[in-house]
Amino acid sequence: MAKHFLLLNLIVVSFCCAVLAFESSPMQDFCVADPASTVKVNGLACKDPKSVISEDFFFSGLHLAGNTSNTFGSKVTRVNATQIPGLNTLGISLARVDYAPWGVNPPHTHPRATEIFTVLEGSLQVGFVTSNPENRLITKVLKKGDVFVFPIGLVHYQRNVGYGNAVAVAALSSQNPGIISIANAVFGSEPAIATDILVKAFQVDETVVAQIQSKF
Template structure:
C-alpha cells in the first residue's frame, strides 16, 4: 500500500527554510570565532608537542597568577618607526592565560603625521579608544562596494573595525603625537599589512602579476618591491 505524504512534510515551508538558514548562519558565526573555553581557564602550555587550534592546556595544578599577568607598561610611550607608529600587542604569546579566552589588547603610538597603515586582522574585530590626540580612522567594505567608513576621533572617542576588513588610523596633527588602546576579539588576531604583503612578500610576487593588477608599469612595481617594508607590529 502506498502512502502519499501531506504537502507539509514533502515541501519545506518558508518559515522552516528561514529558521534553517538562521541556524546555519549562527553555527557558522560560532565556528568563525575563537573556540569557547570548556573550563575556567586553559593556560597555554607553550612547550607541549600537541598541536591544536590554539595551545594545549597546562595542568591546572601548575597554574599561578603570573600566567595571567604581564608587566607590559602600556602607559609608557613607544618609539615609532618610519611609518610613524608602533603597535605593542599583548596576546596569548605574552600572557599564556589568554588561551581560549578570545581577547587581546594593543597600545598604538602615533608620531605627528604618523599612521597605522592599511591592514586587516583575519581573526578579530577591533574596538579602538583614543587616549591622547586626534586620529582619522576608517575601514573599507568587501567587494564589490568597497565603501569607506571613516571618522575623525578625539580623546575618549571609540571606533569599531569589523573582523577581516581593511582599516587604518592616521594622526593628522603635524605637531603632537597620539595614543590609542585597541581590544581585539581573539587571543591571536593576526595582522596583514597590505603594502607589506603585496610588495614585500618573500619570495616576491611576480611583477607581471602586480603590474597587471595595479595597471602600472613593471618598473613602478620593481621600485616598490625594492623598498624596505617595515613592520610596525611588535
C-alpha cells in the same frame, strides 16, 4: 509547508554551527597556554591547572610609550596569549598603539577579529574600506575619549593628524587576531608575486612595481 519549515530549521542550525565554530566559548575556567607543549591544536595546549599562577594572567608595561622612530612613525605593543598565557581560549586580546606627529598605522586587516579602538591622547584620523564592489571609505577624526569600530577582515588604518604624540588602545575579539599589512603582503611576499600580475592589478609600469618591491 513542512518542507519549508525543515529547510528553515536547517538554515538556523547551520548559522548556529558557524557561530559556535568561530572562537567558541571555553569549556573550563581557563586554559593557560603552555608554549613548551608539543601538542598541536588550534591555539595552544593548556598547562596543568595546578601549576597555574597569578603571573599567567598578568602583563606589565602598557603604560610605556612605544618607539615610533621608524618609517611609519607608529608602534604597536601587542598583548595577546603570548604575553598573557591566561588569554588562551578566551577570545580576546589588546594592543597599545603609539603615533609620532603625522605618524601612520598603515592599511592592514585582522582576518580573525573585530577591533574596537579608543583614543587616549591626541587626534587620529581613522578609516576602513567596505568590501567589493562599493569599496567605500568610512572615515572620521577621533579625539581623546572617542571610540571607533573596525569590522572583522576589512582594510583599515589610523593617522595622527596632530602636532603632538597620540596614543590609542585597541581591543580585539580574538586571542590571535592576525595582521595582514597590505603593502607588505602584496609587495613583500616571499617568493615575490610575479611582476606582470602586479602591473595588471595596479595598472602601473613595471619599473614602478620594481621600485615599490625594493622597499619591502
